[in-house]
Amino acid sequence: MDLALFCLLCGLYSVLAREGRYSAPVLDVKSQQLVLGADQTLLLNCRGRWKLSWVSPPMLTAEQVKVVSSRCGRTKQHYCSRLKISRSKAENTGLYKCYYEHRPEKNTSVYAFITDSYRPFVEHSEMSPNVLYKKDKESLIIPCRVTHPNTTATLAKFPDEKRLSPDQRNILWDSTIGFIIRSPTFYYTGPFFCETSRAGVALKSRIYIVHRPVSNILEVFLNSSGSVQALKGETLVLNCTATGELNTRVNITWDYPGQNNSFHYVTKRIQRHRTHVLFYSILTIPKLQFSDRGQFTCRVSSGGNVKQQNVTVTIYDHPFIRLKPRHGCLIETEVGQKSYKISPKIRAFPTPEITWLKDGRVAAEQCSRYNLEGHSLVIRDVAEEDAGKYTILVRNQEHGLCQNLTLILVVKAKPQIGEKAVSLQDPGPVPQGSRQTLHCTSHGIPPPHIHWSWHPCPAKGLVAAPRA
Known part of the structure; x- marks a missing residue:
């Protein structure tokens, strides 16, 4: 038992040691960097526990690269490439x-410099400009890598070409990466290039255009804020306008019920201003069908916004006018009311012409207190007259439609006694048994009822009790 246990432990230790040794592939080079001259051959050998693959710089051609893989080791249990x-x-x-094919996170690497005295930058000046995107609160990398580890460079910006050297605080230099700007300000936008010198000759990298993407959508408007009404066969035009900050790029899409079975087209336009940018998307449907009715949505996106x-x-299938009273044809108000609106129920399309008459004459021409609000007539400071x-006249001359409705307005007035408004002298004592005539003149709408009552005078020295 002891011998068997010993053998088992030895075998387990051997497996663990072997797997631990090759938990990541192993290269046959000890340093992390290699320096070769142009036109030389780079040869790398990798060994590991499982099947191996390679990742190499993208500018290699198929004729340059050759990979040979095999099983290796004394018992052929390892993989070599x-x-x-x-x-x-x-x-x-x-x-x-x-790296291991089935576990790419297990890998080992080496950085190789292929030196060329005429091309100190990997991305040289003859290459087309490259666009870099600067993100807020992130470092900016100008990837002007060099072909020799001891090369130093400066960073320059068009058009003034002011040179910026590494300061080891905000501007860092790494020959395998390029320039690293830890806290880039708005200054670090636009075209940049890197520069070094060889034998007194200035050599430049490719141009890098740093763009600051902005995704701040300020406002979105449609040319119609309410509902849109149209006749079948007519042309519908909807204009969606988005306002964005400078450098903002937006995508405007439309969603509506008949978009899959209607002929339509979208026109886009951009208008730049000093402080913002306007993006227009105009949806046009030349011939509306019933399948197009419903909700139209203009969706504006920029980044995650x-x-x-x-x-x-x-x-609608055809034009129409529908007119009826709201609360019957007899309407009432009172003298002195600050504002009274006569508003019948109207449904019409297209929008008709509205005219109000009072007793057969145009109301607005009779009195300045009469005003139109939409299809309603508003009377200010109501009086008896x-x-x-x-009468409201609703007309659509283009389509030959006309309807009218007459409403009778009754203006009520509170009863008033005329004699109370006139200061009368006390007639004084009158002879007992004489005939006296008392007058009461009243006015009101509707006509008031008059009722006389007599209240005897109190005896001398007595005060009349108050009436409840």
């Missing part, structure tokens, strides 16, 4: 990585 790069060039400078506006489109017949 050889990477051969022939006729190396400056643009082949970069990271060469060996999304804003939208909706409008409901109603489509405002009573009468009010």
